[in-house]
Amino acid sequence: xxxxxxxxxxxxxxxxxxxxxxxxxxxxxxxxxxxxxxxxxxxxxxxxxxxxxxxxxxxxxxxxxxxxxxxxxxxxxxxxxxxxx
Numbered sequence: 547x548x549x550x551x552x553x554x555x556x557x558x559x560x561x562x563x564x565x566x567x568x569x570x571x572x573x574x575x576x577x578x579x580x581x582x583x584x585x586x587x588x589x590x591x592x593x594x595x596x597x598x599x600x601x602x603x604x605x606x607x608x609x610x611x612x613x614x615x616x617x618x619x620x621x622x623x624x625x626x627x628x629x630x631x
Contacts, residue, residue, distance in 0.1 A: 558573065
C-alpha cells in the first residue's frame with residue numbers, strides 16, 4: 547500500500563541504524579513488524595498464570611502413551627498432539 551507520511555529525519559535515521567536497513571521502506575517495515583511482534587507478546591503475557599490445566603514439560607514427558615491419550619481426552623482447555631520419537 548502506498549502512503550505518504552511525514553517522518554522526522556532523525557527518527558527515520560535512527561530507525562534505519564537500529565534495524566540495519568538499507569532503505570527507508572525497509573526500516574519502516576522492520577519497525578512496524580517489531581512493534582506488532584511486541585504487541586502480540588504483551589497480549590500473550592496477559593494470560594500468564596491463568597491456565598489451570600496446563601502441564602509442565604516434566605509432567606508431559608513422564609506420561610506413558612495411555613496416560614497421554616487419557617489426559618488429552620479429558621482436558622477441556624487444550625488438547626496437544628505429541629510427536630513420537
